Amino acid sequence: MKKTTQLKNMLQSNNLEFIMEAHNGLSAKIVENTGFKGIWASGLSISAALGVRDNNEASWTQVLEVIEFMSDTTNIPILLDGDTGYGNFNNMRRLVRKLEQRGIAGVCIEDKLFPKTNSFINSEAQPLADIDEFCGKIQAAKDAQTDPDFVVVARVEAFIAGWGLDEALKRAEAYRLAGADAILMHSKKSNASEIKAFMDAWGDRHPVIIVPTKYYSTPTTHFTEWGVSLVIWANHNVRAAITAMEETTKQIFEDQSLMNVEGSVASVGHIFELQGANELKEAEKKYLPTYGQEMNAIILAASRGLQLGDLTEDIPKTMLKVNGEPILHTMVSQFNAIGIKDITVVRGYKREMIDLPNVKMLDNIDFEQTKDLDSLIVASKEIRGTTVIAYGDILFKSYVLNELLNDDNDITIVVDAHVAKEGRNPRDFIYANQHCNRKDFSQKVILEKMSPKIPVEKAFGEFVGLWKVTETGASIILSHYEKVKDIAISGKWQINDFFNSLLEKNDVYIKYIDGSWLDVDDIVDLQKAEEIK
Numbered sequence: 001m002k003k004t005t006q007l008k009n010m011l012q013s014n015n016l017e018f019i020m021e022a023h024n025g026l027s028a029k030i031v032e033n034t035g036f037k038g039i040w041a042s043g044l045s046i047s048a049a050l051g052v053r054d055n056n057e058a059s060w061t062q063v064l065e066v067i068e069f070m071s072d073t074t075n076i077p078i079l080l081d082g083d084t085g086y087g088n089f090n091n092m093r094r095l096v097r098k099l100e101q102r103g104i105a106g107v108c109i110e111d112k113l114f115p116k117t118n119s120f121i122n123s124e125a126q127p128l129a130d131i132d133e134f135c136g137k138i139q140a141a142k143d144a145q146t147d148p149d150f151v152v153v154a155r156v157e158a159f160i161a162g163w164g165l166d167e168a169l170k171r172a173e174a175y176r177l178a179g180a181d182a183i184l185m186h187s188k189k190s191n192a193s194e195i196k197a198f199m200d201a202w203g204d205r206h207p208v209i210i211v212p213t214k215y216y217s218t219p220t221t222h223f224t225e226w227g228v229s230l231v232i233w234a235n236h237n238v239r240a241a242i243t244a245m246e247e248t249t250k251q252i253f254e255d256q257s258l259m260n261v262e263g264s265v266a267s268v269g270h271i272f273e274l275q276g277a278n279e280l281k282e283a284e285k286k287y288l289p290t291y292g293q294e295m296n297a298i299i300l301a302a303s304r305g306l307q308l309g310d311l312t313e314d315i316p317k318t319m320l321k322v323n324g325e326p327i328l329h330t331m332v333s334q335f336n337a338i339g340i341k342d343i344t345v346v347r348g349y350k351r352e353m354i355d356l357p358n359v360k361m362l363d364n365i366d367f368e369q370t371k372d373l374d375s376l377i378v379a380s381k382e383i384r385g386t387t388v389i390a391y392g393d394i395l396f397k398s399y400v401l402n403e404l405l406n407d408d409n410d411i412t413i414v415v416d417a418h419v420a421k422e423g424r425n426p427r428d429f430i431y432a433n434q435h436c437n438r439k440d441f442s443q444k445v446i447l448e449k450m451s452p453k454i455p456v457e458k459a460f461g462e463f464v465g466l467w468k469v470t471e472t473g474a475s476i477i478l479s480h481y482e483k484v485k486d487i488a489i490s491g492k493w494q495i496n497d498f499f500n501s502l503l504e505k506n507d508v509y510i511k512y513i514d515g516s517w518l519d520v521d522d523i524v525d526l527q528k529a530e531e532i533k
Contacts, residue, residue: 041079
C-alpha cells in the first residue's frame with residue numbers, strides 16, 4: 001500500500017491512531033521498528049538536530065534532504081511539519097511536488113506568517129495569517145499534488161495566539177472548505193480544555209489531529225471519546241536523545257574513560273543493524289564478483305596479551321590500535337578486500353569489546369585455562385570449504401594473504417623464513433623437508449615438525465599464525481580432531497601439538513615468506529607494528 005494511502009487511512013479510521021516524532025533517518029527507523037504506523041517529521045526536532053532555531057533558519061531544501069533520508073529508510077508514511085509552507089502559494093506548490101517525488105505522505109502547514117516562530121515561544125505576540133490567503137495556500141497545495149491520497153493538513157494556531165474558540169472554529173471550517181484533508185488543532189495549555197471545547201463544537205465534521213505535548217497528563221481515552229482521529233507525539237525522541245547525549249558526554253568527560261558508559265549505550269552492532277548492514281551483505285553476494293565468496297575465515301582472538309601489561313587491562317590485544325585502527329579491524333578489512341566476507345571471530349577476554357558488523361562472534365568462555373587450539377575447536381563448524389585461519393594478534397602485508405590463497409595444497413601454513421632472534425617469547429619454529437629457495441617458484445615444502453623447543457639456529461623458519469585449508473583439508477582437519485580430541489581439549493594441546501599429530505598421516509605444506517608480518521606480543525612489537533602496512 002502506498003505511504004500516502006496508509007496515512008489517509010489512518011485519518012479516516014474509526015480508531016484513534018498515533019504517529020511519533022523523528023528527525024533523521026536513524027530515529028525514523030527506530031520509530032518504525034517500535035511499531036508506530038506513521039512518523040511526524042517535526043520542524044522543531046529537525047531544526048534542533050541541525051543546530052539551528054525553529055524559525056525557518058533551516059531552509060526548506062535542507063529539511064527536504066533530511067526527510068528524504070527518513071523516507072528512504074522506512075516503509076511507513078511521514079507527515080512533514082511544513083511550518084507555513086516556506087513562503088506563499090507558489091512555494092507551497094513546489095514543496096508539494098518535491099515531497100511527492102521523495103515519497104513523503106503528507107504535509108502540515110500552520111496559519112502563521114513566514115518566517116515562523118515556534119508556538120511555545122512568546123506565542124500570543126505572534127500574528128496569524130489572513131484566512132483567505134491561507135485558504136489559497138491550501139488550494140494551491142491540493143492542486144499541485146498528483147497523488148490523490150497525498151495529505152494536506154491545516155494547523156490552526158488560534159488558541160496558541162490567544163484568539164479563542166470562535167476564531168479556532170472559524171479558521172478550521174474555512175480550511176476544511178478550502179480542501180484540507182484534516183485539521184490540526186493546537187493548544188499550549190497544561191490541560192486539554194481548549195481541545196475538548198473545540199471537539200464538542202466541531203461535531204466530527206472532519207478529521208482532527210492533536211499534539212498533547214503540554215497537556216500530556218490527559219488520559220488518552222478522553223481523546224477517543226472526543227472523536228480525535230490522530231495523536232502526534234511531537235518531539236520526545238529528540239528530547240530523549242539530548243538527555244542521553246548530555247549524560248553520556250558528561251560521564252566520559254569526567255571519567256576520561258568509557259568504563260561507566262559502555263554497558264549503558266547501544267552497541268555498535270545495533271547501529272549497523274539499524275543501518276541495514278545485513279541487507280548489504282546479502283546484496284554483495286548477489287552483485288559482487290564471486291572471487292572469495294566461497295571462502296571463509298576464522299580469527300582466534302580470545303587471549304588478553306599479558307605481556308602488554310596495562311595496555312590490555314580493559315581491552316583484548318586484538319583491539320589495540322596500530323596506525324589508528326584496531327588489529328582485528330585491519331585483518332577483517334584485508335579479508336574483505338579480497339572478497340572474504342564470511343568471517344568468524346572467537347572472543348574470550350573482554351569479549352564485549354569486540355563487536356563488528358557482518359562478522360559472526362563465538363565465545364571461548366574458558367579462555368583463561370585454554371589455548372588457541374581450544375578456540376579453534378569452538379569454531380570447528382566454521383572449518384568448511386576453503387577456510388583461512390589466523391591468530392587475532394598478527395599483522396601482515398596484504399600480499400602474504402594473496403600468496404596463501406594462491407597455494408593449491410589442501411593444508412598450507414605461512415612460515416617466515418627469516419627466523420626470529422633469540423631472547424624473545426617462545427615461538428613456533430619449524431623443521432621442513434627444504435629450506436626456503438627464492439629462486440624455485442614451484443617449490444613444494446612439507447612441514448616435518450613445529451615446536452617452540454626447536455633451537456633457533458636449527459629452525460627453518462617460524463609459523464606466523466596464518467594458515468589455510470581447502471574443502472578436502474577441512475575434512476582432514478575435522479576427521480583428525482575427532483581421533484585426538486580426548487587429548488587435545490581443555491588446554492592440554494597447543495596448535496603446534498595438533499599439527500605434529502596431524503603429520504603422522506597427512507602432509508602439511510609451507511608457504512615461505514621473508515618478513516612482512518608481526519606477532520604483537522609486547523610493547524616492542526606494538527612499536528614496530530606501525531611499519532606493517
